[in-house]
Amino acid sequence: DSGVTQTPKHLITATGQRVTLRCSPRSGDLSVYWYQQSLDQGLQFLIQYYNGEERAKGNILERFSAQQFPDLHSELNLSSLELGDSALYFCASSVGLLEGVRETQYFGPGTRLLVL
Amino acid sequence: LAKTTQPISMDSYEGQEVNITCSHNNIATNDYITWYQQFPSQGPRFIIQGYKTKVTNEVASLFIPADRKSSTLSLPRVSLSDTAVYYCLVGGRGSARQLTFGSGTQLTVLP
Numbered sequence: 001d002s003g004v005t006q007t008p009k010h011l012i013t014a015t016g017q018r019v020t021l022r023c024s025p026r027s028g029d030l031s032v033y034w035y036q037q038s039l040d041q042g043l044q045f046l047i048q049y050y051n052g053e054e055r056a057k058g059n060i061l062e063r064f065s066a067q068q069f070p071d072l073h074s075e076l077n078l079s080s081l082e083l084g085d086s087a088l089y090f091c092a093s094s095v096g097l098l099e100g101v102r103e104t105q106y107f108g109p110g111t112r113l114l115v116l
Numbered sequence: 117l118a119k120t121t122q123p124i125s126m127d128s129y130e131g132q133e134v135n136i137t138c139s140h141n142n143i144a145t146n147d148y149i150t151w152y153q154q155f156p157s158q159g160p161r162f163i164i165q166g167y168k169t170k171v172t173n174e175v176a177s178l179f180i181p182a183d184r185k186s187s188t189l190s191l192p193r194v195s196l197s198d199t200a201v202y203y204c205l206v207g208g209r210g211s212a213r214q215l216t217f218g219s220g221t222q223l224t225v226l227p
Contacts, residue, residue, distance in 0.1 A: 002159065042219050042220070043154075043220075044217075045217070048215070056215065058215065088157065104162040104165065107158075107160050109158065110159055112157070
């Protein structure tokens with residue numbers, strides 16, 4: 001158990017809908033990262049937040065957005081869903097900005113999204 | 117950007133030592149090398165990180181030659197439960213490249 005929690009575990013929805021994925025980082029971690037893992041594209045970094053501020057952006061679509069709240073939990077919002085958005089969505093957290101020795105990301109169990 | 121190249125897959129037998137090599141020809145001076153392990157439907161898990169020479173922890177060793185253009189993850193005496201995908205990441209501390217996972221190496225341990 002990494003200490004990172006994600007809800008829901010599974011989500012089934014239809015094309016065109018909007019969903020929100022939630023992540024609670026490990027206690028004390030200020031950074032939250034979101035990743036998408038689909039069969040054909042591997043693990044793709046989407047976005048990083050640090051202490052409430054957006055810190056780094058990866059291959060995140062405009063239909064997707066995220067935020068980190070004052071209590072440090074984060075939400076990933078996916079809108080106008082398409083079949084191709086079906087994937088595993090992972091959240092990870094770290095103490096800081098991966099600048100310290102042995103500082104690393106801790107991944108949650110993921111949310112499996114199925115768009116029908 | 118330091119792009120990494122790993123074998124797509126490897127097979128091994130229980131009890132053997134497994135070495136997975138990652139090439140990173142364009143590694144920068146301040147880049148570190150980090151390896152993660154991922155089981156199906158689970159998030160990646162940190163295994164080991166190093167900068168140069170050799171690093172060892174309770175689960176693996178990481179060998180980095182002097183030119184740092186490659187690195188080798190060594191798993192001693194693998195078991196069936198070591199069957200997983202192994203990712204090599206290269207990036208400087210605080211760099212977004214530390215967030216770039218390649219395709220990884222699928223290690224299958226056979227009985």
